[in-house]
Amino acid sequence: MKWNLKIVELIRPVQRFKTLKPFKSFKALAMLMLLAGGTTTGCRQQMADQPHARPLEPSGFFDDGMASRPVPPGTVPRGEEPGELLHPGKIAGKSAEQLPFAVTREVLARGQERYEIYCAPCHDRLGTGQGMVVRRGFPRAHSFHDPRLLEAPASHFFEVMTRGFGAMPSYAEALPPADRRAVIAYIRALQLSRNVRLADLPPEDQEKLRSIK
């Protein structure tokens, strides 16, 4: 019965611990508790500054000193299809014009809001590329009313926002894919606002414009 013997070997240290006089170990425990109590209680407001990490707080635990961990490269957010992310707006590998959702008034409003936060500093609110940051010395931003960008498919804007273009850095962190697409819809609206023909407008808007003249 070799295996039986082995179990006895394993149990032996536990048995040795059990044979300790209970009084002695209790005294040691009490001493330890007293010591711990004496060193940890002070006048410091410990409840206000608890030993856990809040977002972006420093931490000695990691080599780079950050408590918040960077997202590992290649991480795909939940709910976002990897295929969609890698081939934005492409159908059968070709750049497509249409967006993967219907362009409603809400989408355009969201696009306008995001555009004015993240794009307008350089591209300006009308999309002419004369934003405040450009006026302060940043390399010239492209105007959305340039023939090149008027002809560019929607997927081009998606890719520029995702990866950056020239001096423009990636805005993938600031604009989740759905927001990028809403911004594309708004860029299209900006482009239309300057390049629409009178005949394309609804009759009542045509009337309004004529009455201004």
Next chain:
Amino acid sequence: MAQIFHPSTNTLSRVTIFGALFLIIGLLWLLAQINRSPYVTDVNVVRAQPVPFSHQHHVSGIGIDCRYCHKSVENSSFAGIPSTSTCMNCHAHIWTNSEMLEPVRESFRTGRPLRWTRVHDLPDFVYFNHSIHVQKGVGCVTCHGRVDLMPLMRQAESLQMEWCLACHRAPARFVRPREHVFQMDWVPSIDQQDLGEELVRKYNIRVEQLTDCSICHR
């Protein structure tokens, strides 16, 4: 036998008893004042930062939206301190030789984050969530003051519990339409109380539960 106490002791004793009352009240008042003073709350105290970042310049001067840098304010408890790469979006091309911005470039080169000194630091036993306040129409200005006029960041409000409760008891005095939350110079076009009461209903703010202990202490 001579009297032990001179007649003037009567007056003295009265003054002492009367004065002690005032002294105690005065001391309590002083204590309360100290507790509400910038000495304790740090209101309007400017802290030393690795880079003297000016909100005034970036917000008023250039017109950058709060959310350009504080990206997570709409959907997280934490508003977010911008990563160094956010600074470098512009400063890779602007003010590239500035001595003042060397810590930013160094952080970008080495990958070690800038160590900003926290200005608005709530105690850890308070649960605070930015996103819900933004969703319910509490403007940035309401708690942070006119950040767009601050060359260096400082606390505008005490962040003490009585201050939190002033709004939690009567949010109608402070809420504004959602679309103006990030607008620094917004003023109500109609009476704030009327507008606020309407918005409290519209945004489904349940005032009766806002002062529950567990709303903030979870």
